[in-house]
């Protein structure tokens with residue numbers, strides 16, 4: 001199971017992919033991700049069994065593309081999102097200032 005970068009089309013094992021997640025935006029329910037290969041920054045929503053990619057619009061995030069990751073689970077904590085798959089857990093902290101997606 002490999003997860004693609006939509007910019008450079010590299011594919012990553014889940015561990016490599018989720019370690020590159022940073023900044024959980026709790027309000028929008030998004031995590032930011034920076035590609036270890038090309039440096040492209042993307043935002044995605046972690047959902048049970050899949051990842052949702054899309055675009056912020058009118059203060060919401062519309063998922064337009066989904067990548068299935070069987071067994072993927074998520075748990076929202078106060079100041080982070082825990083992503084788990086099989087026995088592994090990746091913790092993505094909430095950035096306390098600014099907004100993900102604000103440029």
Ligand SMILES: [Zn+2]
Pocket residue numbers: 005006007008009010035036037038039040
């Ligand atoms: Zn890339």
